[in-house]
Amino acid sequence: MVAVLTRIFGVHNLALAEDVVQDAFCRALEVWKFRGVPENPTAWLMTTAKHRALDVLRRERTARSFAPELGRLLETEWTLAPIIEELFEPHAIQDDQLRMMFSCCHPRLPEAAQVALVLHLLCGFTVSEVASAFVSTHAAIEKRLSRAKKVLAESQTLFEVADTADFIARLSGVQRALYLLFNEGYHSASADAGIRVELCEEAMHLVTLLLDHPFAAGPSTRALAALFYLHAARLPARLDAAGEFRPLLEQDRSRWDVELMSEGLRLLDLSAEGAEVSAYHVEAGIASIHALARSHEETDWGAIVALYDTLMGIGPTPVVALNRAIAIGQQEGPDRGLAEIAKISDRERLAAYPFYAAALGDLETRRGRPDRAREHFEKALALARTPKERRYFAQRLGTCDGAGAGDPEGRPPVGE
Amino acid sequence: MSQFVYLYRGGDAGRSPERMQQTMQKWLAWMKDLREKGHITDPGHPLDRTGKTVKSPKTIIDGPYAETKDVVGGYTIVEARDLDHAVQISLGCPILEVDGSVEVRPVMVVNM
Numbered sequence: 001m002v003a004v005l006t007r008i009f010g011v012h013n014l015a016l017a018e019d020v021v022q023d024a025f026c027r028a029l030e031v032w033k034f035r036g037v038p039e040n041p042t043a044w045l046m047t048t049a050k051h052r053a054l055d056v057l058r059r060e061r062t063a064r065s066f067a068p069e070l071g072r073l074l075e076t077e078w079t080l081a082p083i084i085e086e087l088f089e090p091h092a093i094q095d096d097q098l099r100m101m102f103s104c105c106h107p108r109l110p111e112a113a114q115v116a117l118v119l120h121l122l123c124g125f126t127v128s129e130v131a132s133a134f135v136s137t138h139a140a141i142e143k144r145l146s147r148a149k150k151v152l153a154e155s156q157t158l159f160e161v162a163d164t165a166d167f168i169a170r171l172s173g174v175q176r177a178l179y180l181l182f183n184e185g186y187h188s189a190s191a192d193a194g195i196r197v198e199l200c201e202e203a204m205h206l207v208t209l210l211l212d213h214p215f216a217a218g219p220s221t222r223a224l225a226a227l228f229y230l231h232a233a234r235l236p237a238r239l240d241a242a243g244e245f246r247p248l249l250e251q252d253r254s255r256w257d258v259e260l261m262s263e264g265l266r267l268l269d270l271s272a273e274g275a276e277v278s279a280y281h282v283e284a285g286i287a288s289i290h291a292l293a294r295s296h297e298e299t300d301w302g303a304i305v306a307l308y309d310t311l312m313g314i315g316p317t318p319v320v321a322l323n324r325a326i327a328i329g330q331q332e333g334p335d336r337g338l339a340e341i342a343k344i345s346d347r348e349r350l351a352a353y354p355f356y357a358a359a360l361g362d363l364e365t366r367r368g369r370p371d372r373a374r375e376h377f378e379k380a381l382a383l384a385r386t387p388k389e390r391r392y393f394a395q396r397l398g399t400c401d402g403a404g405a406g407d408p409e410g411r412p413p414v415g416e
Numbered sequence: 417m418s419q420f421v422y423l424y425r426g427g428d429a430g431r432s433p434e435r436m437q438q439t440m441q442k443w444l445a446w447m448k449d450l451r452e453k454g455h456i457t458d459p460g461h462p463l464d465r466t467g468k469t470v471k472s473p474k475t476i477i478d479g480p481y482a483e484t485k486d487v488v489g490g491y492t493i494v495e496a497r498d499l500d501h502a503v504q505i506s507l508g509c510p511i512l513e514v515d516g517s518v519e520v521r522p523v524m525v526v527n528m
Binding site: 022025026029030031032033034035036037126128 | 432433434436437439440443444447459460461462490492
């Protein structure tokens with residue numbers, strides 16, 4: 001809703017747009033108190049916002065300048081109401097959301113600010129909801145958002161979604177922001193499971209907007225969407241029946257969401273047209289191999305290692321290298337896995353990542369060295385970011401004790 | 417059974433979206449309870465805080481002209497046995513939790 005109003009008022013009047021939305025929301029709740037929540041609350045809110053927008057335009061059109069590209073159309077009563085009606089049509093709203101999405105991913109903004117802005121302006125998260133999603137304080141997020149809004153307001157107009165070089169460049173920024181948004185939900189340290197699922201859903205909703213737009217729906221966007229669907233399919237199994245964290249290879253695969261999975265595979269197929277191979281293609285490819293394997297043992301580790309090799313070629317990071325080494329450990333045995341980890345050039349950057357220590361512990365367990373495994377799991381436990389991670393590592397630590405150690409079926413947390 | 421009007425005054429729970437949603441939930445629950453017990457004749461409407469007052473001799477002034485806490489913010493028409501019963505029912509109103517008030521007034525109906 002902020003997106004539509006910003007299109008009407010102009011991006012320099014972002015604060016006004018937010019006020020109108022807030023006001024529409026207050027009025028809605030006031031009426032609903034008495035009359036009950038209507039069947040389609042979103043449509044109701046939209047209508048209220050539309051009326052408020054008309055009020056504001058009539059009252060302030062002499063004092064303020066609104067969207068320059070709409071300029072004259074807003075000045076006379078002849079054109080005002082029809083143009084506002086038109087801008088509140090569903091397809092126009094969708095276009096405005098895209099414009100806003102691209103505007104939020106302004107290259108002058110740090111990535112974290114872009115994601116926060118998308119959540120706040122497009123997904124309607126309040127400042128405290130954004131703060132809880134990022135495991136940050138209200139004050140810190142408020143500051144980040146107000147700086148970001150200033151940059152956005154200074155950009156004068158919303159980003160025009162058209163087939164230009166500018167657009168192609170910005171598209172990769174948008175994809176990256178959505179990727180981070182999804183990851184924030186999938187991996188984030190936030191203990192609130194509800195918020196995390198919501199972040200994934202928002203990322204999936206926004207990527208659908210991209211898919212619906214002819215210029216934005218290229219192979220890399222489809223691959224990104226495929227990646228989201230394939231990962232989202234596994235979400236229900238990430239927590240077991242007792243609510244405890246389960247890494248990929250320990251998951252009950254019957255709890256994976258078949259519909260999401262087949263949609264993910266379909267999108268991955270569609271993404272294969274053309275010569276472009278993005279990191280999203282490769283990551284979705286890896287996810288699809290896991291998706292197609294009926295069990296941990298049936299996983300085609302050779303193919304996964306090959307894809308990680310490709311991924312290292314596109315965008316090497318220590319975490320990618322670690323996951324590659326873990327896959328090699330699955331394919332060729334724990335000794336080879338450890339050797340590959342030792343070869344990771346900047347592995348000191350993994351020092352604070354609990355699953356790095358856990359991967360080492362896991363490989364040592366499989367080599368029959370519970371003493372060493374124990375040290376690694378202790379370290380992982382110390383680094384754990386949420387109570388769920390802590391309980392999981394504590395459980396792994398527990399298995400290092402006693403005679404039953406050295407479980408040859410050790411199950412590492414690949415890709416989680 | 418007789419009819420009574422509830423006039424709601426004052427009571428602002430705060431403007432944060434979370435607080436407002438909580439307040440609305442409480443109202444919905446209260447209204448639902450009254451409806452299920454058959455007390456609601458008309459759930460009524462909220463009233464905008466702006467407006468004008470027309471006074472004798474025909475002068476028009478802006479606004480309801482009262483302190484915020486005195487402005488009527490909405491009304492509901494309920495059915496109850498008598499005034500005491502209507503007051504009893506009003507005690508559950510969420511506006512009382514946020515420093516507002518409910519004025520309970522019998523509707524004058526002459527049965528002929």
